[in-house]
Amino acid sequence: MAFESLGDKLQGVFKKLKGKGVVRENDIKEAMREVKLALLEADVNFKVVKAFIASVSEKANGQDVLESLTPAQQIIKIVNDELVALMGSDDNKLKYSKHPPSVYMMCGLQGAGKTTTCAKLALHLRKTQGKRPLLVACDVYRPAAVKQLQVLGKQLDIAVFDMGTQANPVDIAVAAVEHAKKHGNDPVIIDTAGRLHIDEVLMNELSEIKAKADPDEVLLVVDSMTGQDAVNVAESFNEQLDIDGVILTKLDGDTRGGAALSIKFVTGKSIKFAAMGEKLSDIEPFYPDRMASRILGMGDILTLIDKAQEAFDDKQAEELERKIRKQEFDLNDFLNQFQQIKKMGPLNQLVKMLPGVDTKALENVDIDESRFSKIEAIIQSMTNAERTKPDIINASRRVRIANGSGTKVQDVNLLLKQFSEMKKMMKQFQDPKKMKQMARMMKRK
Template sequence: MAFDSLSEKFQNIFSGLKRKGKLTEADIKAASREIKLALLEADVNFKVVKQFTKTVSERAKGSEVLKSLTPGQQFIKIINDEMTRLLGGEIQKMEFVDKGANIFMMVGLQGAGKTTTAGKLANLLRKEKKLKPLLVACDVYRPAAIKQLQVLGEQLDIPVFTMDGETDPRLIARQGVKKANDEGYDLVIIDTAGRLQIDETLMTELVDIRDLVEPTEILLVVDGMTGQESVNVADEFNKQLDISGVVLTKMDGDTRGGAALSIAYTTGKAIKYMGVGEKLSDIELFYPDRMASRILGMGDVLSLIDKAQSMVDEEKARELEEKLRNSEFDLNDFLDQLKQLQQMGNLSSLLEMMPGAGKLKGMDLSMADGQTKQTEAIIYSMTPEERRKPQIINGSRRKRIANGSGTSVADVNRLLKGFEQSRKMMKQMGSMGKAKKGRFKMPFM
């Protein structure tokens, strides 16, 4: 995640605060200085850093901290509150019209990820809001931009409106919206052109498109890796177009993350979504309070729950519940559970959402992800009957499975032993679930 380094620094600051029985003004001053340095190193805008540390220091010097029985915890709460406020305060969800098409205009510099984000957003809103989307290709300048959007549309089974040979994006945008209104599309996402830097020609074109189609939302797509420069970009786009919100991309990379901590404060416009991976499903609503918790190393359990629920197949969940109650859970079911877990992301990204995950920073979590692949390989090397009845796997079968999966007999033994222990545990859970029918859920979730 983009805030790994910053989160680690905050955890070190908090550890020092928690060890103190009481805090003095000198302690608060020293901690504020460390926070200031950590934020500046994360490439947060210096004006934002100055205001943030000033507010935190002023609140911390009040009686609620200095006279508290748990001053360290109170100080951390103040930092969390101010971090949430810095990120925009409350979540700002999209506004949708009841009649006609919702028109979203995607704007931003070249390379920020507008085209991919347009596809991701169309896919997300089709699932969540049951909208019928149409993508409109208005980037007539970047080589292969239109083709890229068409490929995305094919992958997602979402239609893309283009006009072969037309070089005026204003006309394409207007005709795209007309097609949507004529054919009953209730979501139009316009992929506009970008530039390597802001220029007058670009802005005039975008203003013209805005005035022609009257978009419901104007979303600025910003590369989360660009740091302080993103603040200047966001400020200029906002002045010219009066953007309605921001989408941060590439927030899964090893970046300093300063953009997220600066844009909402400097523009006054909310971050509404963030891209968290390369998959077309890797886009999430931006929750300021949850992001603040993640930055401060407190985890983000609510987002983890949301992610799990979005991946759960309800019909399969009911089938699994019945199997658990009847002690019929086998290695095929175990494999299905592993696949659902993998769909949620790698173990490293999931652990980042758990409170106290900062303590695991020194671990090579890629080994755990590799273990999952090994487990899959072993199960795939079994016959259908062996997956259904693991108890029939004797010594010769174990050797064959190990050879087939490129593992050792010891690895096969370890998997079978772990599976049997899991099945016993789930059988107990299943019997408990009988007493509370309807409340028993998927064990691995």
């Protein structure tokens, strides 16, 4: 891992204190230095870091931390909570116009991902709200930008409005809204050309589009890898256009994404969506809690959940749910589960994503994946009848299975015992209310 996580560093700071037993203000100061470094490595703007540290220090100096047995965790909790509070907001939903169509206008620097994001947002709104969006190609400057939007529209079967590259972007936007009214499209999503925030001519053009097309929301698209300059960009766009929200892009990379905090901090405007991935469906509402643990470089339990969702498809999950409910869960399903977990990635990597796990200590621990293969081998050496009805596995069958899988009879015994215990546990899930809860958790996305 490129960065030692903040958790590890803070553990280090407070480990030295163990003998002393008491945490002093000085120790908090040292801890805050680590927090500061972590935020800077995450590209949070320096001035924002300073202000943030000042406010967190105050809270950290409270009695809770000083008297706590686990000061490192306490500090992380305070920092994390503060980050979540700062990045979250109540108005993270898109505003809709009372008189459709709703008009959304995208803006941002070159290469932030506006065109792709337009298509993603259109697809998202169609999928979640059954809308009939219209994409508008107002980027007449970048070579083939209009074509790009057309291609994306075609892929998604979403209408694209363009007037070629000779027309004025302001006229295009106005005509597009008229077009949408006539053809029943809603919302209208306007793609604009990427531009530098210090380019007065082009910034004025945006103001004019805003004035004439009267969008319900102006959304600033920002590359999540942006460094210290994010504040300048966000401030300029906000001053010029009074933006309504922010969409962060390229979050599928390994960036820590401190720009998110910087932008929210200096503009006060909420981050509404996070875009990640090459697929046009890869956009979702912004989750401040995920972003906080990402900025802090902490274990990412949410990514782990995502990984699980990737590996388990919905159909299988439903089938499994049915089997568990009817108590039909057999060794075939058990084997299946193992194989799915393996699909999520090497175990030692998965374990590292769990918060609170000491990644350093894990470096020398080799999780024995061969035990997985052993279990697989044993089940695969059973007949189908044995897998569906493990009760029929008597002593002689056990010997055969052990021989067939190259294991010992004890291994087979152990597996059968574990399996029967697992089934017992599943019985406790018979409560239909609990089942529904679980199913909902699995499907949440």
